[in-house]
Amino acid sequence: MMISFTINGEQTTVDVDPDTPLLWVIRDELDLKGTKFGCGKAACGACTIHVDGQAVRACSFAVKFAAGKNITTIEGLGTAENLHPVQQAWIEEIVPQCGYCQPGFMMATAAMLEKIPNPTDEDIDNNIVNVCRCATYYRMRKAIHRAAEIRNSNA
Ligand code: FES
Numbered sequence: 766m767m768i769s770f771t772i773n774g775e776q777t778t779v780d781v782d783p784d785t786p787l788l789w790v791i792r793d794e795l796d797l798k799g800t801k802f803g804c805g806k807a808a809c810g811a812c813t814i815h816v817d818g819q820a821v822r823a824c825s826f827a828v829k830f831a832a833g834k835n836i837t838t839i840e841g842l843g844t845a846e847n848l849h850p851v852q853q854a855w856i857e858e859i860v861p862q863c864g865y866c867q868p869g870f871m872m873a874t875a876a877m878l879e880k881i882p883n884p885t886d887e888d889i890d891n892n893i894v895n896v897c898r899c900a901t902y903y904r905m906r907k908a909i910h911r912a913a914e915i916r917n918s919n920a
């Protein structure tokens with residue numbers, strides 16, 4: 766089935782089984798490898814992307830539901846010349862260890878900041894429920910607060 770959507774600002778059409786998880790379309794059909802596979806059952810958040818600005822776990826989101834939508838992956842969050850505040854904060858706080866979970870955390874954080882520009886620790890606990898096997902949670906929390914600062918100073 767032909768399914769069209771916008772991904773990172775570009776219109777695209779894929780010819781796939783409509784029940785294919787969007788994660789596999791992104792990684793295997795569109796060759797965008799920044800979005801990661803962790804659990805495959807919406808539990809870890811490694812596959813988090815944005816669909817019309819909402820954080821979505823792409824491993825558990827059939828591609829048919831992406832039709833006509835605006836998708837953003839980690840590759841589209843910012844550019845080297847124009848970093849997203851979350852990317853800037855992640856660099857400043859040197860958050861990643863192995864790095865595998867980080868795109869998902871960054872996408873979840875970026876979506877949260879659109880809804881909650883000044884998150885408290887409790888907001889972070891309630892909204893950023895991804896899993897990091899390297900336990901970078903302490904640096905992550907600092908980076909989320911820093912990202913909010915950067916974002917608000919740019920506003
Ligand atoms: S791979 Fe999607 S939530 Fe874990």
Ligand code: FES
Nearest residue numbers: 863864897898899
């Ligand atoms: S940095 Fe290794 S899993 Fe999070």
